[in-house]
Amino acid sequence: xxxxxxxxxxxxxxxxxxxxxxxxxxxxxxxxxxxxxxxxxxxxxxxxxxxxxxxxxxxxxxxxxxxxxxxxxxxxxxxxxxxxxxxxxxxxxxxxxxxxxxxxxxxxxxxxxxxxxxxxxxxxxxxxxxxxxxxxxxxxxxxxxxxxxxxxxxxxxxxxxxxxxxxxxxxxxxxxxxxxxxxxxxxxxxxxxxxxxxxxxxxxxxxxxxxxxxxxxxxxxxxxxxxxxxxxxxxxxxxxxxxxxxxxxxxxxxxxxxxxxxxxxxxxxxxxxxxxxxxxxxxxxxxxxxxxxxxxxxxxxxxxxxxxxxxxxxxxxxxxxxxxxxxxxxxxxxxxxxxxxxxxxxxxxxxxxxxxxxxxxxxxxxxxxxxxxxxxxxxxxxxxxxxxxxxxxxxxxxxxxxxxxxxxxxxxxxxxxxxxxxxxxxxxxxxxxxxxxxxx
Numbered sequence: 001x002x003x004x005x006x007x008x009x010x011x012x013x014x015x016x017x018x019x020x021x022x023x024x025x026x027x028x029x030x031x032x033x034x035x036x037x038x039x040x041x042x043x044x045x046x047x048x049x050x051x052x053x054x055x056x057x058x059x060x061x062x063x064x065x066x067x068x069x070x071x072x073x074x075x076x077x078x079x080x081x082x083x084x085x086x087x088x089x090x091x092x093x094x095x096x097x098x099x100x101x102x103x104x105x106x107x108x109x110x111x112x113x114x115x116x117x118x119x120x121x122x123x124x125x126x127x128x129x130x131x132x133x134x135x136x137x138x139x140x141x142x143x144x145x146x147x148x149x150x151x152x153x154x155x156x157x158x159x160x161x162x163x164x165x166x167x168x169x170x171x172x173x174x175x176x177x178x179x180x181x182x183x184x185x186x187x188x189x190x191x192x193x194x195x196x197x198x199x200x201x202x203x204x205x206x207x208x209x210x211x212x213x214x215x216x217x218x219x220x221x222x223x224x225x226x227x228x229x230x231x232x233x234x235x236x237x238x239x240x241x242x243x244x245x246x247x248x249x250x251x252x253x254x255x256x257x258x259x260x261x262x263x264x265x266x267x268x269x270x271x272x273x274x275x276x277x278x279x280x281x282x283x284x285x286x287x288x289x290x291x292x293x294x295x296x297x298x299x300x301x302x303x304x305x306x307x308x309x310x311x312x313x314x315x316x317x318x319x320x321x322x323x324x325x326x327x328x329x330x331x332x333x334x335x336x337x338x339x340x341x342x343x344x345x346x347x348x349x350x351x352x353x354x355x356x357x358x359x360x361x362x363x364x365x366x367x368x369x370x371x372x373x374x375x376x377x378x379x380x381x382x383x384x385x386x387x388x389x390x391x392x393x394x395x396x397x398x399x400x401x402x403x404x405x406x407x408x409x410x411x412x413x414x415x416x417x418x419x420x421x422x423x424x425x426x427x428x429x430x431x432x433x434x435x436x437x438x439x440x
Contacts, residue, residue, distance in 0.1 A: 004234035006241045008277040011210050011227040018066035018206065021231035024275050027204045030233075031146050033075030038144035038201075039067065042151045042167050042208075043083045044217050048098035052419030053426055056213030056223035059150050060436040061104045063208045063229070067148060068112045077113065080140050081105060084119040084170050086177075086321050088390070093118065104439025124173045129195040130262075132187055135176035137199065146203045149235060153209030153228060153242055154216040155288035158317050159193060160253045162217045163242045164205040164235040168196040178389075181320040183352040189317040190254035194262065197235050205238040206231045210436060212246065214286035219422050220328065225431040228282055236260065237272045244269065247285030290314075302335065309342030310334070311357060318351035322390035323367040329415065330366060330386075330396055333407035337400070344404050349374065356380050362403050367391060 007024035011017040022028065031037070041059035045052075064081070071079055087095045096118035100106055105116045117140060124136035141147060151167035159166050169177060180192040209228030215221040228245060232238035236259050240250040250256045251267045260267045269279075293303035296314040312334070315327060327350055334348075345361040352369045356379040363380045365371045368389040375383060386399045397412045411418075426432045 003271050003273040004232060004237040005273050005275060006230060006232040006234070006237050007275050008241065008245070008279065008282065009229045010277055011229050016066070017229050018063055019070060021206065021229045021276070022070060022204065025231050025233060027231055027233060028070070028074050030202065031074060031076070035076065035145035036078045036143070037071060037076050037080070037146045037148060038141045039064070039079065039081045039148045039150060040141065040167060040171060041081065041083055042170065043085050043099055043103070044170070045219065046085050046095050046099035047416065047419055048095050050417040050420050051423055053219045053223060053422050054437050055211040055426070055432050056152060056154055056221065057216065057219055058437065059152055059208050060210050061439050062436045063150065063206070063210065065104070065108070065439060067150065067206065068108060068114065072112055079112065079114040080117060080144065081108065081114055082117040082119045082122070082138055082140055082171065084138070088325070090174055093121065096120070103437055107439045119171060120173070127199045129198045133192055133195050135180070136173040138171040141171050142199060144201055147201050148203055149205045151205070151207055152211070152213065153207050153226065153230070153245065154213035154221070155246055155248070155286050156217050157215060157288060157290055157315070158189060159255060160288050161239070161243045161246060161248060163207060163239040165196050165239055165255060165259060166193055168200065169193060178320045178322070181318050181352070183318050191258055194255040194258035202233070204231065204233055205235045207238060207242045209245065212286060215288060215290060219419050223426070223432065224284070226284070236263065236265070240269060240272060241274060241279065244279050245283050247283050248288065299331065305335070305338065307335070307338050309345050311347040311360065313347070313349055313354055316351050316353065318353050323350060326386070326391050326396060327366060329393065333396065333400055333411055334405055336411060337405045337407040346403050346405070364399055364403060
């Protein structure tokens with residue numbers, strides 16, 4: 001059996017590193033210039049109210065432009081860029097517009113004649129990804145001839161890594177995304193993600209590792225300047241190599257294990273030929289998991305601070321993207337409220353499968369899913385429900401007050417500017433450059 005080819009190239013300014021990575025794997029060998037090409041970057045988040053750390057979280061605009069130049073040189077004229085940025089409000093259309101403007105995608109439209117779509121304003125089609133796994137997926141991608149998947153080289157707190165396969169989750173609609181975080185023990189998030197590419201056209205995966213991210217996928221992770229580009233016409237092979245570069249064996253990534261099993265492939269690199277740079281020379285361990293103490297009932301930083309009277313159960317794979325945002329808000333608010341006196345024996349539950357513990361005085365349920373499932377549980381003495389799908393920030397503040405947790409009000413008034421806090425750790429470090437996300 002012939003091996004799939006994956007290239008690894010060190011990114012260098014003004015030296016066509018993406019061109020080199022694509023050429024090494026003959027990435028456009030089967031691309032007809034008349035083909036409809038769809039490009040999927042990773043723009044997992046955007047904030048139009050303040051600056052935030054983009055490094056390692058978003059696909060760089062520099063890599064995107066290099067890809068467009070290569071496509072135009074190849075003679076391709078029908079090019080679409082599509083992404084579905086998750087926002088606090090599902091009806092928000094301004095955030096995507098702002099992202100496309102500031103990241104230079106509107107310049108791409110003028111300079112290269114490409115189409116740029118917010119997929120939430122485009123049609124979706126229901127597809128059966130596998131037996132028991134269906135989703136509504138962006139029709140533009142489904143009806144394209146060639147897919148260029150451009151994820152970032154980063155880890156993920158639920159999926160371990162977020163690379164080519166995981167990046168395609170941004171092409172399904174919001175109800176499908178929520179369903180992917182189901183409570184069925186077979187159709188887990190990992191199983192569902194492993195099938196995301198099953199209906200995609202053939203194409204090319206280009207992993208943008210100019211910046212890498214540990215404990216991603218968002219701005220609260222830790223970014224590194226790594227200067228790595230990975231390319232392959234085989235998405236699974238690209239992901240296996242990408243995971244290895246993050247210091248994580250593919251065997252430790254459940255969705256890669258499942259994808260390999262479905263394709264009758266080993267979950268190692270034995271059927272992959274790596275050309276260019278070596279994994280051994282560039283691999284650096286990146287953490288992915290958030291550490292909890294006390295039988296996974298308290299975040300490590302809380303335990304170190306001595307916070308008592310609280311059980312904040314560790315998130316699981318059934319918590320969807322929307323609730324994960326508000327989970328972070330709740331965590332920050334509770335820690336900010338801690339003044340050295342134990343809380344009133346409070347438990348916080350998220351996701352879809354957690355069960356209330358015995359002996360707790362107050363039980364906070366975050367999100368409609370856990371409320372629907374556990375609101376009548378006999379272990380709950382006092383229920384505090386943060387309802388909504390997604391919840392509203394005001395409900396979080398009200399719930400904390402009901403629980404006797406006095407979080408500073410400014411946290412909620414200035415929530416849209418909270419990402420500014422995470423910019424501080426990159427200040428004064430010249431390797432973190434904004435120009436990678438700008439087009440002149």
